[in-house]
Every structure is written in C-alpha cells, then in structure tokens.
Amino acid sequence: MATNDWSAQQYLKFEAERTRPSRDLLAQIPLKSPKRVVDLGCGPGNSTAVLLSQYPDAQLTGIDSSPDMIRKASATLPNIKFTVEDLNTYAPQEPVDIFFSNAVFQWIPRSKRLEVVKRLMQSQPSGGVFAFQVPDNLAEPSHVAMQETAADGPWAETLSTVGRDTFQSPQEIYDELKPLCSDVNIWHTHYYHSLEDHEAVVEWVKSTGLRPYIGPLSPVDSNSFLKSYLGRLEKLYPKTIDGRVLLRYPRLFVVAVRA
Ligand SMILES: C[S@@+](CC[C@H](N)C(=O)[O-])C[C@H]1O[C@@H](n2cnc3c(N)ncnc32)[C@H](O)[C@@H]1O
DSSP, rough: OOOSSOOOHHHHHGGHHHHHHHHHTTTTTTOOOOEEEEETOOTTTTHHHHHHHHTTTSSEEESSSSSHHHHHOOOOOOTTTEEEEEEEOOOOOOSSSSEEEOOOOSSSSSHHHHHHHHHHHHHOOOOOEEEEEEOOTTSSSHHHHHHHHHHTTTTTTTTOOOOOOOOHHHHHHHHHHHEEEEEEEEEEEEEEEEEEEEEHHHHHHHHHTTTHHTSSHHHHHHHHHHHHHHHHHHHHHHOOOTTOEEEEEEEEEEEEOOO
C-alpha cells in the first residue's frame, strides 16, 4: 500500500458508525427503481453494500481513488464492478440515475467540489438523483485539537499548511445546485458515538481527519504527535458515567433531484 493511500483495515474499525449515515441518506432518495447507480468514493464497499440491499436489480458500480479501498471492496462484493478513479476526472460512460457519495466530497478542494457535483449532475437524466453526505466537524473539539497539536511541536513548520477546507454552507450548496434541480433537500444530523475511551477517538480519526497531519511526519514525530493529541482529547472530552467518551459528530446531507 502506498504511504499516501487510505487503509481499508483502519477505516473499518468503526464500520457500523461510519455506515449509518449512508442509510440515513438513502432513506431520503425518492427514486425507487433506478437503472444505474454509482457509489462515488465507495471506500471498502460498506456504502455500496447498503445500496445493493436497497437496489438489488440496479446496475451498481463503485469508484474510489484508493487502490487499497478498491481491493477490499472487490473482495467483499465480488459481483460488483469497482474501479480506481479520481472524482476530479471521472466521467460515466452511460447516464446514471443515482450518484451516491458517503463521506467523500470533504476531501475534494473547496473550489472544485461543487464543480464536480454539477459536472456529474449535468450528465444525469431528468429525475436523476445526486445524494451526498459529508462530516461537518471541523469546529468540533476533536478537529480543533488537531490544528492546535500541529501548531505546537517540532513539526509545526512541516504542518503549517495542513488543514481541510471548510465545506460550503447549506445556502451556498442550494444556490449552486438549484438551477440544475427540481428539488434540493439539505439537512444536518448530530450523531453521538459512545466510544470506549480517548484512544478510540484517536483510532477513529487516524484513518480520516488525522491522515494529512501524521502522513508527512517521521515515525518518531508521528508517535509524539499522537501522544500530544491524545492528551488534548483527555482534557476536552470528560468521561461519561460509564467511563466512556461521547464523540459528537455533525454531518451534512444533500439530496438533489435533476430537473
Ligand atoms: C471516508 S471514506 C468513505 C468510504 C465509504 N463511502 C463510506 O461510506 O464509508 C472516503 C473515501 O473517499 C475516497 N476519495 C477521496 N478523495 C477521492 C477522489 N478525489 N476521488 C475518488 N475517491 C476519493 C478515499 O479513497 C476514501 O475511500
């Protein structure tokens, strides 16, 4: 696996929690019998499995830029076609009724992400659906603590430009997509995940939000970074009555229907 590749194994440590929003997103899609469905940024195939159970008769495919994720997805769902593709350049060969994307578009740079959505939407038939969900957690203590840890250590200069772009506001999304759509349905959900301890919070973000921070560091610095980050989390998240940690996780959902 390339060092900048995603790790399917690490990602799947919290499979149930990470997959739940894909079910909540799917529940709001008005199309009942789509012909073609594409899971954009399908990861290890967990969101694709949710789509397969809802649309067993559709022609379902998954794309992802990570070879490790695509390997895992293909091994888990051998009857589905998965391909390594970058969303920035991906173009379907035939019209797609449902584009579905769970927890992916936050990784596309802010200036490009809605352009990608609109470009793909333009290829959809009238009544087609573009549904996506993204974490909206950059202001959460777990993510603020990443920035603070990055700015406070021997790695500060190396990590000075690291950080994820904020996501567009609901109105910005609505205003961009509505000219192409008959309906744009947007909502937020706050999940509260009860995790075993603070180390579990680190394990959770290690395969996602922390990747850009620990990726550029040497193994020694990466260990010190994680220790310092853990110390911050221990102060920010008091233990619950049963000795666990409640991780608040806001997520933003969009279901847009092509006019
Ligand atoms: C948080 S995982 C989501 C996986 C899965 N959809 C789920 O529901 O859990 C994000 C996925 O987006 C993929 N990804 C990130 N940037 C991408 C891009 N530009 N093109 C395609 N996939 C991308 C990553 O490789 C990763 O598998």
